[in-house]
Amino acid sequence: MSKCIVVGVTGGIAAFKTCQLVSNLKKKDYDIHVIMTKNATEFVSPLTFETLSGNRVSIDTFDRNFEYNVQHISLAKKADCFVIAPATANVIAKITHGLADDMLTTTFLAASCKKIICPAMNTGMLNNPVTIENINKCKELGYTIIDAESGLLACGDEGKGKLANIDIIEEAIEFAISPKPLLGQNILVTAGPTQEAIDPVRFITNHSSGKMGYAIAKAARNLGANVTLISGPCNLTPINLITNINITSADDLFIKMKELAMEQDCIIQTAAVADYTIPNPAIQKIKKNDSSLTLDLVKTDDILLYLGQNKQPNQILCGFAMETENLIENGTKKCINKNCDLLIANSLTTIGAGFKTDTNKVTIIRPSETKEIELMSKEKLAYVILEECYRGKINVTNN
Ligand SMILES: Cc1cc2nc3c(=O)[nH]c(=O)nc-3n(C[C@H](O)[C@H](O)[C@H](O)COP(=O)(O)O)c2cc1C
Incomplete structure (x- = not known):
């Protein structure tokens, strides 16, 4: 059975890049389930992720039209890896404090699989001590952080905050979900x-x-x-x-x-x-x-x-x-x-x-x-x- 990867998409401008990530993973035959925050849908249509992943996109915790009884718990149990890309400052703050006020954060809190966070935001937001503290907290919680890259940001600023290269995120996912039978070799x-x-x-x-x-x-x-x-x-x-x-x-x-x-x-x-x-x-x-x-x-x-x-x-x-x-x-x-x-x-x-x-x-x-x-x-x-x-x-x- 193919491995299940839950891709969380939040309301950042880099959300369009996650379409490529989902497309690449799908081509490798993974079972991809996308969960978007409501704000993420302002940037990319759920239809795009539904078409690329071949699965319905979850947004609303209280949506009753799903195949599972309790969708967030089913997805949390099914996931071999949960990746949030891009991860907004807002969602990073929520997951470090156990907040669960939408489908993405609720499923994230319920999941016990490998978790990968890919921050992407304006340099000022990234350098804010509270974001730095939240990202450090994520590391302490055992989540893998894929560092944002430096460059020209969509807001016109130059600095750190670009979503990491999709290839690097894809590699981190594959590393996370692979069994480790060659440990010590x-x-x-x-x-x-x-x-x-x-x-x-x-x-x-x-x-x-x-x-x-x-x-x-x-x-x-x-x-x-x-x-x-x-x-x-x-x-x-x-x-x-x-x-x-x-x-x-x-x-x-x-x-x-x-x-x-x-x-x-x-x-x-x-x-x-x-x-x-x-x-x-x-x-x-x-x-x-x-x-x-x-x-x-x-x-x-x-x-x-x-x-x-x-x-x-x-x-x-x-x-x-x-x-x-x-x-x-x-x-x-x-x-x-x-x-x-x-x-x-x-x-x-x-x-x-x-x-x-x-x-x-x-x-x-x-x-x-x-x-x-x-x-x-x-x-x-x-x-x-x-x-x-x-x-x-x-x-x-x-x-
Ligand atoms: C055009 C635009 C681009 C944005 N880009 C980002 C971003 O890259 N990173 C970020 O943390 N917030 C960004 N924001 C702000 C978030 O959308 C805002 O904090 C929102 O509440 C995040 O919601 P979510 O975390 O539930 O998806 C952007 C807002 C707008 C209007």
Whole structure:
């Protein structure tokens, strides 16, 4: 059954941004119930949230036209997470003092699930000592506060008070509702390409976007693991609540892996590491001349082989392979030769799979078996891969 998220919307100008949040969550198949304050309906029509969530919006505590007998209690019991976005100064003041004078605050008071508050207001309201005190009280009560951001506010003022980025709120919700079967596990994920310098302005690299590795790092964090992500140069934002390490070349990555590998319970080597590098990159920019240019390349250290040869007792080693032909044959060879427990093979020739896409279609290869996984988003696949790494020990995709 899909998780139930109650989204409280209050009377702030940022209420329109919550439409995007509800739409994103709905696309991920969560059961979304929106509760609006009466004032919030001045900013966005309930019809918008009803259409986006697929459920009727609750506003009035005394509305008798509902499927539940006591709507606020039913919703409070059903909720896996209650997020208020945007949260006005007024509603924050109410929830810190146990006031329950409308549907939103009554349901909030009755709910015992994870609660996330996303303040958004004018800087003066946010900096008022009474609001600061109320927000601190929310933290003491165990609610997660997603800090407002700074920028140009709708009222024309410049300062702190903008509703946090929707992606950050979405991430906080997913973190809050995920089970934590990987608590205490140290997981090291590598992601992205490496860059091998030719001279100070040029380098050799590949098309890896880092999306798959970042998705795995996020999923592992959501499931409770202590995650270290070593990332090659890519355009993705560092992930909250994990250790982010940036590297450039295959050699940088090898140094970091040797430093960190032994203390890991699980290593997932998603990075597309260069197989060849330039041993002595030019110190000055190589100038164009009339003749051709030959680059002397040498092999880089085989990091996956090193990890396989130095695998710790009970350590899980998961490799990745991108192939253009003979996927299973090449993948199985690599899995066995590198002493991996499993290897995730994806083919560049499969539609929707591989570099840069938001989806992937992979085959999970073990030394003596293979398993085809259907095409799915990299976010969802990340959980499948972690489940395969911890085969039989965690079940996170079927509940
Ligand atoms: C145009 C406009 C924008 C507003 N924006 C905010 C806001 O961003 N944050 C806030 O705390 N209050 C804002 N207010 C004030 C709230 O709407 C007001 O405090 C209201 O009583 C909040 O009701 P509620 O908390 O029950 O939704 C705004 C008011 C108006 C008229």
